[in-house]
Amino acid sequence: MTHLITATELAHEIEDVVVLDVRWALTTANTPAGRADYDAGHVPGAFFVDLDTELAAPPGDGGRHPLPDPAVVEALLRRAGVSExxxxxxxxxxxSYAAARAWWVLRWVGVADVRVLDGGYAAWLAAGLPVSTEEPADRHGDMQVRPGHLPTLDASGAAALARDGLLLDARAPERYAGETEPIDPVAGHVPGAVNSPTTAWVTADGTFRRDLAEHWERVRAGHEGGDGVGVYCGSGVTAAHEMLALAELGVDTVLYPGSWSEWIRDPLRPVATGHFPG
Incomplete structure (x- = not known):
């Protein structure tokens, strides 16, 4: 079963699905990132979702994007008319970096059927499909969320998986290696983690690459054994994107939601540098 949908397929199903627009950027001023883009034009009937406030809790000990309050997710789902x-x-x-975070969070709270528009809004526009500037009214859905449908890793679990299984670091190679760190106060990676930049899983047009299986074989070369696969990034957003790619291959993965921004909160946790697992 694919977790992706093309723009043409979505156009054919548009009357039968709930569309959530999760356009987002790392930096934002007073307006939710992506809101201006949504207001300028969006998929007809789509509801805007603010990743920073509706798909994550405020930054703190759990990192820059901790898992959201389930009640907040329930409110956004009901606003969009989502039911069981x-x-x-x-x-x-x-x-689909931000969309993958939504895909993961919604499944975590119990939404069973969630797909990601491959190539995002750019693919919708490239297909010549209609856009709207009208924001839909509250649809008063009745979804009752039940968090915990997907497993997660804490820092201890991530360390154990890096040692006994395969823990993937989805950040850019230079951040993994500790050569630069533009966001977090400490550079480096979880000792034993293997670098697998999530940017390598997509093509120039933003769609997932067609040779996912071959790419996965290269990523995990030399790490085929062990007890499972975990993924982390800077704050648990782009890690979900890599998990989506692996889900297309039928590979089960576990998210470390706190990711690097949570790992470094404890100065006693070890930090590795260099381009190979430390």
């Missing part, structure tokens, strides 16, 4: 049997499609601007 709704089919939901999420998208962002192009590469």
């Amino acid at each position: 049997h709704s089919r939901v499609v999420v998208h962002d601007g192009k590469e």
Whole structure:
């Protein structure tokens, strides 16, 4: 079963699905990132979702994007008219980094049918499909969320998986290696983690690459054994994107939601540098 949907397929199903627009950027001023883009034009009937406030809790000991309060997620789902049997499609601007976070969070709280628009809003526009500037009214859904449908890792679990299984670091190679760190106060990676930049899983047009299986074989070369696969990034957003790619291959993965921004909160946790697992 694919977790992706094309723009043409979405256009054919648009009357039967709930569409959530999760356009987002790392930096924002007073307006939720992506809101201006949504207001300028969006998939007809789509509801805007603010990743920073609706798909994450405030920054703190749990990192820059801790898991959200389930009540907040329930409120956004009800606003969009989601019920237990709704089919939901999420998208962002192009590469599906933010959309993958929504895909993971919604499944974590119990939404069973969630797909990601491959290529995001850019793919919708490239297909010549209609856009709207009208924001839909509250649909008063009745979804009752139940968090915990997907497993997660804490720092101890991430360390154990890096030692006994395969823990993937989805950040850029230079951040993994500790050569630069533009966001977090400490550079480096979880000792034993293997670098697998999530940017390598997509093509220039933002869609997932067609040779996912071959790419996965290269990523895990030399790490085929062990007890499972975990993924982390800077704050648990782009890690979900890599998990989405692996889900397309039928590979089960576990998210470390706190990721690097949570790992470094404890100065006693070890930090590795260099381009190979430390």
